[in-house]
Amino acid sequence: MLFKVFPVCELNRLFAVLQSERIVGPVKKGEDQHGRILYDFDVVRDFSDLHLDFTQTIHSAKKYFLPYRENLCTFTFKDGDWQKEVDYGGSAPLIFFGLHSCDINALNKLDKVLLGGRYPNSFYAKNRAKMFIVGHSCTPQPFCFCKSMGTDSAIHGFDLFLTRLDGIYFAEVLSARAFHLLENIDCRDPDSEEHRRYLEAIATRESMFVAHVDTSDLTKILDLEFQAPVWKEWGERCLSCGTCAQVCPTCYCYGVEEHVDMNFAHGRKEKMLYSCNLLDFASVAGGHNFRPESHTRLKYRYYHKHRGFVEAFEESLCVGCGRCGQSCLAGITVPEVIASVRASKE
Amino acid sequence: MKTKPESIQPGAGEQFEYSYKAEITNVFPLTRMEKLYQIQLVDAKERAEFIFQPGQFVMLELPGLGEAPFSISSSPLRRGDLELCIRAVGNMTRFLDRVGRGAMVGISGPFGTHFPVEKMEGEDILLIAGGLGIAPLRSPILTILEQRSRYGRVDIIYGARRPSELLFGYEYAMWRRFDVGLEIIVDHEEPGWQGPVGLITEILRARIGAGSADALRQRTSAIVCGPPVMFRFVCDLLVQAGVPVEKIFVSLERRMHCGRGKCCRCNIGSTYTCLEGPVFDYWSVLNLKEAI
Numbered sequence: 218m219l220f221k222v223f224p225v226c227e228l229n230r231l232f233a234v235l236q237s238e239r240i241v242g243p244v245k246k247g248e249d250q251h252g253r254i255l256y257d258f259d260v261v262r263d264f265s266d267l268h269l270d271f272t273q274t275i276h277s278a279k280k281y282f283l284p285y286r287e288n289l290c291t292f293t294f295k296d297g298d299w300q301k302e303v304d305y306g307g308s309a310p311l312i313f314f315g316l317h318s319c320d321i322n323a324l325n326k327l328d329k330v331l332l333g334g335r336y337p338n339s340f341y342a343k344n345r346a347k348m349f350i351v352g353h354s355c356t357p358q359p360f361c362f363c364k365s366m367g368t369d370s371a372i373h374g375f376d377l378f379l380t381r382l383d384g385i386y387f388a389e390v391l392s393a394r395a396f397h398l399l400e401n402i403d404c405r406d407p408d409s410e411e412h413r414r415y416l417e418a419i420a421t422r423e424s425m426f427v428a429h430v431d432t433s434d435l436t437k438i439l440d441l442e443f444q445a446p447v448w449k450e451w452g453e454r455c456l457s458c459g460t461c462a463q464v465c466p467t468c469y470c471y472g473v474e475e476h477v478d479m480n481f482a483h484g485r486k487e488k489m490l491y492s493c494n495l496l497d498f499a500s501v502a503g504g505h506n507f508r509p510e511s512h513t514r515l516k517y518r519y520y521h522k523h524r525g526f527v528e529a530f531e532e533s534l535c536v537g538c539g540r541c542g543q544s545c546l547a548g549i550t551v552p553e554v555i556a557s558v559r560a561s562k563e
Numbered sequence: 564m565k566t567k568p569e570s571i572q573p574g575a576g577e578q579f580e581y582s583y584k585a586e587i588t589n590v591f592p593l594t595r596m597e598k599l600y601q602i603q604l605v606d607a608k609e610r611a612e613f614i615f616q617p618g619q620f621v622m623l624e625l626p627g628l629g630e631a632p633f634s635i636s637s638s639p640l641r642r643g644d645l646e647l648c649i650r651a652v653g654n655m656t657r658f659l660d661r662v663g664r665g666a667m668v669g670i671s672g673p674f675g676t677h678f679p680v681e682k683m684e685g686e687d688i689l690l691i692a693g694g695l696g697i698a699p700l701r702s703p704i705l706t707i708l709e710q711r712s713r714y715g716r717v718d719i720i721y722g723a724r725r726p727s728e729l730l731f732g733y734e735y736a737m738w739r740r741f742d743v744g745l746e747i748i749v750d751h752e753e754p755g756w757q758g759p760v761g762l763i764t765e766i767l768r769a770r771i772g773a774g775s776a777d778a779l780r781q782r783t784s785a786i787v788c789g790p791p792v793m794f795r796f797v798c799d800l801l802v803q804a805g806v807p808v809e810k811i812f813v814s815l816e817r818r819m820h821c822g823r824g825k826c827c828r829c830n831i832g833s834t835y836t837c838l839e840g841p842v843f844d845y846w847s848v849l850n851l852k853e854a855i
Contacts, residue, residue, distance in 0.1 A: 290580050292626040298667050299626045303580040334838070336823035339579035443852050470827030473820040477627035484627030488820075491828075498828065501818050502631065502653035505791060507853070517830075520852065525833030 219390040222411055223404040228379075228386060232264045234401045235312050235349070241281055242314035243271035261314065269315045269353050269381075273361070277466030277540060278320055281311060282344040283327070285463075285490050289340070289473065292484035299484075307343030317355040319538040321375050322368035323466035324350075329530050331469060340488075349394065352378035354418070357425040360539035362552055364423070365430040368536040380418055387415045428539065430552045431559060432523070435533075438559055439524040443516075445561040451554055452512020454547045459492030461518070461541035461549075467534050468492065493518050519554060579823065582624055582669035583609050588644070589664055593730050597650045597695070598660065599636065602670065603643060610643030616677030617702035618814055618842040622822045623647060624669030625662075629655035632819040634699030634841065635673065638706050645670075648698035648730060674822040676842040678703040678812050683784040687716040689770070689806075691797050693763055693789025697721055697730050699814045699841070700788050708741045715782065718744040718770055722763030722789070725749055726756040746770070763789070764796050771804040780805035788814040794855040798845050811845035815854065 223231075232240070242261045245254055245268055256271040258278045290303045324345075331341040352375040355361075363369040371378065376395040380387045387407060390396050407415070442448075462468040472491045477484040491498065494514045499507035508514045526534035535551065542550030589601035602623075604610040615621075615635055624630040631653070637646035651660035680688075680703050688707060692700045700719075707714055719738065723729045726749050738745055748759045748766050759766065771779065785801050787794065794813055801811050817829035817836040829836035832852040839847070848854045 294627070297665070301580075301582065301584075301626065301669065305579075331825060334824050336579060336821075336825065338823075338825050440852070469825075470830075471820060471825075472828070473630065473826070475625075475627050475629050486626075486630070493827070493830075499818055501816055502656065503650070505816075507791075507817065513853070517832075517853075520832055521827075521830060525830065528833040 219396065220407050220412075220415075221388045221390055221399055221404050222382075222385045222407045223388065223399070223402055224385055225381065227402040227404065228269075229264050230402045231398065232267065232314065234398060235314070235351075236262075238310045238312050238349075240267075240312045240314050241278065242267045242269075243274055244268060246275070258313075267314060269379075270356075271315070272356065272358050273317075273538065273540065273543070275540070275544065276464050277323065277538070278313060278316065279323075279466055281313075282324070282341060282348070283469055283490060287340060287488045289486040289488050292486075294477075294482055294484065305339045305343045307340070307346065310347040310349065311344075313348065313350045315353045316350055316375070317353065317538075318371040319361075319363045319368050319536040320466050321350060321352050321371040321378075322363075323536045323538070325371075325374040326467050326526075326530070326532065326534055326536070327469060328374075330526075350375040350377075351395075352389075354378070354380040354422065357422060357427070358539070359427045360543055360550070361426065361537065362428040362430045362539060363537035364426045365428075365432055365552075366533055366535055366537035369423075369426070370419075380415060382411070382414045382418055385411070387411065387418075428537075428552050430537070430555050432533065432555075435555070435559075436524050436527050439520055442558050442561055443520075445558060447557045447561045448516045449512045451549060451557070452510060452515050454549055455494065455511050455515045456547050457494050457496060457511050457514065458546060459495045460544050460546060462492030462494065463490065464540040464544045466536060466538060466540070467522075470498075493521065515549075519551075519558075523555070579825075582622070582671040583613070585668050585670045587662065587664050587666045587668060593648065594728050596652070596728070597648055597698075597730055599731075600647045600649060600659070602645050602647060602668065604670065605667075613643050613645075613673075615639050615645070615673035617680055617706045618678035618699060618812075619673040619675050620699075620822070620837075620841055621645065621647070621670050621672035621674065622819070623649075624671070625655055625658060626669060628658050629653075630669070630820070631655055632674070632822055632837070632841075634702070634814060636698050636701040638702060638709060640706070640709055648695070648701070650695055672822060674837055675840055678786050678814075678842050680706050683707075684710075684713045685782070686714065687774075687778055687783045688714055688718070689783060689785040689801070690717070690719045691763065691767060691785065691787045691789070692719070692721045693793040693797075694723055694728070695730070696788035696790070696793070696814075698788075700786060701731060703786055704738065708738065708743065711741045716744070716774075716778075717742070718746070720746050720748075720763060720766050720770060722748045722750070722766070722793075725751050726753045726758075744770075762796075763793065764800055767797060767800055771800065774804075776805060780807070783810065785811045786813075787811065791816075791855060794848075798848070798855070802845070808846040808849060809844050812842055813845060813848060813855070814841045815843060815848075816841070 376392040378389040591599040820826035
C-alpha cells in the first residue's frame with residue numbers, strides 16, 4: 218500500500234477536483250432532542266457542507282447502490298403480447314467522500330453475495346461499477362462494535378482512505394485513480410515521524426471502543442440456542458417494524474411488486490427493500506407463513522447475519538455499525554441480544 | 564491489490580432480469596382449484612437450449628401482475644415445452660386461472676437442485692406426495708417411467724384431502740401400466756370413493772411393513788413432497804424403516820422473488836432454497852434450522 222500526506226487545507230482542492238462528478242458525503246441534517254447533531258449521507262455540492270468529523274449517519278449509504286425502490290423493468294402491452302425493457306441504470310459515476318470503515322466493509326460484504334454466485338445482480342453491479350470511494354477514519358462511538366466484527370479497519374474496497382493527524386491528512390492510496398488525483402494537490406511521501414504519528418492515532422482509536430460482542434463460537438452457539446427462551450423475550454419487545462433493516466448497511470433482501478398503468482398500455486416491475494422482521498416476509502400463497510411469530514423473525518435476522526452468512530463466506534454479514542440498535546424503537550441492540558443468547562448457554 | 568471485484572465492471576451479468584417469452588399452448592382443468600398449463604418458449608433457439616432436471620423450478624411471470632416460482636411438472640424429455648400445475652390461490656394465479664391458451668407469459672430458469680434420479684438407477688424408489696406435492700413429483704415420476712427398466716420396485720403413495728382434489732387422475736392407469744405400485748388415500752370420503760380413508764403415513768407404514776428391511780436399508784431412495792406438516796411424519800417413518808437420510812429427498816416450498824439467490828426471501832437459516840434447493844436430501848434438512 219502506498220501512503221501520502223498532505224496539509225488539511227488541501228482537502229478543499231481535492232474535493233474541487235472531484236466535483237465534476239456527483240459527490241455523496243456526510244452532512245448535517247438537524248439535531249435530536251438532546252442537542253446531538255444528526256448526520257446523514259447526501260449529495261454534497263459545497264465543501265463546507267461536508268462534515269468529515271461526523272459521528273455516525275442515521276442511515277447507511279445504501280440508497281445510492283441499493284435504492285429503497287428500484288424499477289426492474291417496464292412492459293409495453295400490445296395486441297395480447299408484451300415487450301419487456303430492462304434498464305440496469307447506474308451510468309453516472311458516484312464519489313463517496315467520507316465513508317467510515319464499517320460502511321466500506323459493508324460494501325465488500327454485499328459484493329460477495331450480490332456480485333457472486335451464478336446470477337450476479339446487474340443492477341447492483343452497475344451502481345458499483347463507477348464508484349470512487351474516499352474513506353475517512355472515525356471516532357468510535359459508544360454503540361460501535363465494529364472491532365468485535367473485524368470491520369474496524371478497511372483493507373480494501375476504497376480508493377483513498379484519510380486519517381487526520383495534527384495539521385495533515387495521512388492518506389492510504391489504493392487505486393491508480395486516487396494516485397493521479399493526489400497529483401492535483403500539494404502532497405508528498407510521509408516521513409518516519411508521520412508514520413509514528415499515524416500508528417499512534419490508530420492505537421488511540423483502538424483504545425476508544427466501548428461496546429463489545431463476543432463472536433467466539435457464535436455459529437455453534439446460535440445453533441445450540443436455537444430454541445432458547447430468550448429469543449421469545451426479544452420477540453415480545455420487537456415491534457416487527459423493519460427499521461433495523463432499513464438503516465442497516467448490509468440488509469439487502471427485497472420484495473417485488475408489479476403494476477399496470479391505468480391505460481393498460483404499460484406496466485412495470487418494482488423492487489423494494491424489505492425486512493425479514495415484517496410479518497409476511499416468509500409467507501407463501503395459500504396463507505402459510507413459515508415465520509408467523511415475531512421472535513422467529515427476529516431470530517432469523519440474527520441467524521442470517523451471524524450464522525448463515527458466516528457459513529457461506531466465512532465472515533459475518535454484520536459490520537457492527539450499531540445503527541440498528543440506535544434506530545430501534547424498542548431499544549433492541551445487537552450486543553445485548555447476542556450476550557443474552559450466549560448467557561443462556563450456561 | 565484489488566479495489567473492486569472484476570464482476571463489477573460495467574456489462575457484467577446483464578442477464579439478471581432476463582426472461583424467456585413463452586406461450587400458454589394448452590390448459591387442462593384438473594380440479595376445482597388446479598389447472599395444468601402447457602407452456603412453450605416462443606424463440607426456437609431458446610426452446611432448443613432450454614433443458615431442465617426433474618424437481619427444478621421456473622419463475623413464471625405474468626407481466627404487470629406478478630412473478631412466482633413453480634416446480635416443473637413435466638418430464639425433462641419434453642424439450643422446450645413444460646407443464647406447470649398451478650392452484651389458483653394468490654393474485655397472480657387467480658388471474659392465470661382466467662386466461663386461456665395463447666396467453667403470453669415470461670419464464671426464467673430453470674433454477675435450483677433436482678431429484679437425482681440418475682443416481683437412483685438400480686434402486687427401489689418410493690415417491691410420496693401429499694396434496695399439491697404431487698406437482699413437483701410428477702416430473703421424477705414421468706422420468707422414471709420413461710426409463711422404467713433402469714429401476715427396481717417403484718411405488719407411489721399419494722394422499723389428498725378429498726377424492727375430488729386428486730390431481731392427474733387421468734394418468735393413474737398409464738402409470739400403473741409401467742409396473743408401478745400406486746396407492747392413494749384421502750382424508751375425507753366422497754360419494755363413489757372406494758379407496759382407503761386416513762393418513763398417508765398409514766399407507767406408508769403398510770408399504771414399509773410389506774417390503775424387505777434389507778431393501779429399505781440398502782437399495783431404496785425416497786422422494787417426498789407435501790404440505791409442511793407432512794414432511795417430518797413421513798421422513799421420520801422412512802428413517803425408522805432404515806432408509807438412509809441422504810437417500811430421502813424432499814422438495815421445499817418457500818416464498819421467492821428472484822430465484823437467483825439475491826432477494827433472500829427463501830432463506831432457511833444459512834441456505835437459499837432457490838440455489839441449494841428446492842430439492843434437499845433429508846441429511847441437509849436435519850442440518851437446517853426450521854426447514855420443516
